[in-house]
Amino acid sequence: MDISRMSSVRFRPDYFRCRLNPVSENFSIGRKPSTLRLCSAAADPIQFTIEIENNNNIKNxxxxxxxxxGIGYVGEFFAQDLINQGWVVSGTCTSVDKKDRLKKLxxxxxxxxxxxxxxxxxxxxxxxxxxxxxIPTYKDIGDPMLPHxxxxxxxxxxxxxxxxxxLSTTSVYGDCGGAWVDEKYQPNPSNELSxxxxxxxxxxxxxxxDLGVAxxxxxLGGIYGPRRSAIDTIIKKGPTSDLQRVRSFKKxxxxxxxxxxxxxxxxxIHKPSPGKIYNIVDDDPAPRTEVFSFASTLINEKWPSRMKEAASPATNESVTYERSSRGDKRVVNERMKKELGVSLIHPSYRSGLQSICDQLDDSLPSSSC
Incomplete structure (x- = not known):
C-alpha cells in the first residue's frame, strides 16, 4: 500500500510550547525546558513517573x-546512534528497570x-x-495504539x-514457496499476528x-546483532525452543x-518518500542451519581450547515440524538500495557474525553475555 502524498513544508519557530495537564493546573514549557516529576505508588500500574528532562540541547x-x-532492541541501538550525532532522543518502555538502564545511556x-x-x-x-x-502487535488486539x-x-x-x-516485518508476505519477493508482491499473511x-x-x-507527514x-527481516545472534545462542547453550526447531527446517x-x-x-530521514514501504534485509537469505554452522566455526576458531564442540540447531528431529509462521521466501532489497541509497555494512550473515565475534573479548563469554 503506497500513499503518494507529499508532506507540506512547515514553519518551525525558534521556540516551542508544550502544555501538560497532569493535575489541576497547567505546566508550560518555553525556551528553557524544566523538570516535572509526578510520583505515585509503584503498585499502581496505570500511574507512573513522568520526567521532562532539562536538556539545553533542545533549542539547538x-x-x-x-x-x-517502544524502545526495544532496534530502538536502543538507533537511539545511541542518533545521540552520538547530537540528536535529542526520547521514547517509551514498559518497565522501571529498563527505563533506568536507558536513562544511563x-x-x-x-x-x-x-x-x-x-x-x-x-x-x-x-x-x-x-x-x-x-510497538509489536498483540493477539486479539493488533496495534495497541491505533484504536486511539x-x-x-x-x-x-x-x-x-x-x-x-x-517498523513491521517481512512475515506479512506469508509463505511464498522460496520465491523472490519485493514490495510489489501481494502480502498474504498466514497467521493472525502477521x-x-x-x-x-x-x-x-x-x-x-491524514496528518500530511512523510x-x-x-x-524488517530476521534481526540480529551484538547480544542477539547465532554466536550468542551457541555460547549460552540454552535449550532449543519449538520456534527455533521449526526454523531449522526452513530453506x-x-x-x-x-x-x-x-x-x-x-x-x-534524509530522503523521505511519503507512503513508501521498504524491505530491510541483506543480500543473502540462508537456512538457519547454515548460519549456525558458520557461527560454530567462528567460535571454535577463536576459543579452540575452550569450546571443542559448539551447539547447533537440531536438524534430525523425529517429529516433522510445520513450516515457520514467517514462511519460506527470499526478500528483495533493491528499493532500499536504489531509493534510500543504502550500502549495506553487512551484506551477508557471514560479515555480520564475523563482526560480532571480533568484538567479543578473547576470553570465552559467560552465559550472561
Missing part, C-alpha cells in the same frame, strides 16, 4: 528531536502503557520532529512532526497521510544486522 536541535514509541525515557495511552506522554511526544513506531487514532491525531497535528516510520501487522502498516500509513513502513530466511537497520533509518 530544533529539527533533530526523535521520539521512539542518555535517553529521555517514559513509562508507557500503549493499551491505555496517557495524554501526558503524548503531550511530550508532540514536541518532537521525528517519530519511530516500534483520534487521540493520536490530536496530539500529532502540530508544526513539529515531519517524519514517521513504522495479519494484524499488515493492518497496522495500513493504519499508520493512513494516519500519516510516513514510511520498514519490513531460506532473510536477515538484517541492526547496524544496517539504523543506516536505513538515517537514510530515510
Amino acid at each position: 536541535n530544533d529539527n533533530n528531536r526523535m521520539f521512539i514509541l 542518555g535517553l529521555n525515557v517514559h513509562l508507557f502503557d500503549a493499551n491505555h495511552p496517557q495524554t501526558e506522554v503524548l503531550n511530550i511526544l508532540n514536541r518532537h520532529t521525528h517519530l519511530l513506531v516500534s 487514532v483520534e487521540l493520536l491525531k490530536k496530539n500529532l497535528s502540530n508544526e513539529h512532526l515531519q517524519w514517521l516510520c513504522y 495479519k494484524l501487522r499488515l493492518a497496522a502498516e495500513e493504519g499508520w500509513l493512513s494516519l500519516g497521510h 510516513t514510511h513502513v520498514f519490513r 531460506y530466511t532473510s536477515r538484517i544486522h541492526v547496524a544496517d537497520i539504523c543506516n536505513a533509518l538515517k537514510s530515510c
Whole structure:
C-alpha cells in the first residue's frame, strides 16, 4: 500500500510550547525546558513517573528531536546512534528497570502503557520532529495504539512532526514457496499476528497521510546483532525452543544486522518518500542451519581450547515440524538500495557474525553475555 502524498513544508519557530495537564493546573514549557516529576505508588500500574528532562540541547536541535514509541532492541541501538550525532532522543518502555538502564545511556525515557495511552506522554511526544513506531502487535488486539487514532491525531497535528516510520516485518508476505519477493508482491499473511501487522502498516500509513507527514513502513527481516545472534545462542547453550526447531527446517530466511537497520533509518530521514514501504534485509537469505554452522566455526576458531564442540540447531528431529509462521521466501532489497541509497555494512550473515565475534573479548563469554 503506497500513499503518494507529499508532506507540506512547515514553519518551525525558534521556540516551542508544550502544555501538560497532569493535575489541576497547567505546566508550560518555553525556551528553557524544566523538570516535572509526578510520583505515585509503584503498585499502581496505570500511574507512573513522568520526567521532562532539562536538556539545553533542545533549542539547538530544533529539527533533530526523535521520539521512539517502544524502545526495544532496534530502538536502543538507533537511539545511541542518533545521540552520538547530537540528536535529542526520547521514547517509551514498559518497565522501571529498563527505563533506568536507558536513562544511563542518555535517553529521555517514559513509562508507557500503549493499551491505555496517557495524554501526558503524548503531550511530550508532540514536541518532537521525528517519530519511530516500534510497538509489536498483540493477539486479539493488533496495534495497541491505533484504536486511539483520534487521540493520536490530536496530539500529532502540530508544526513539529515531519517524519514517521513504522517498523513491521517481512512475515506479512506469508509463505511464498522460496520465491523472490519485493514490495510489489501481494502480502498474504498466514497467521493472525502477521495479519494484524499488515493492518497496522495500513493504519499508520493512513494516519500519516491524514496528518500530511512523510510516513514510511520498514519490513524488517530476521534481526540480529551484538547480544542477539547465532554466536550468542551457541555460547549460552540454552535449550532449543519449538520456534527455533521449526526454523531449522526452513530453506531460506532473510536477515538484517541492526547496524544496517539504523543506516536505513538515517537514510530515510534524509530522503523521505511519503507512503513508501521498504524491505530491510541483506543480500543473502540462508537456512538457519547454515548460519549456525558458520557461527560454530567462528567460535571454535577463536576459543579452540575452550569450546571443542559448539551447539547447533537440531536438524534430525523425529517429529516433522510445520513450516515457520514467517514462511519460506527470499526478500528483495533493491528499493532500499536504489531509493534510500543504502550500502549495506553487512551484506551477508557471514560479515555480520564475523563482526560480532571480533568484538567479543578473547576470553570465552559467560552465559550472561
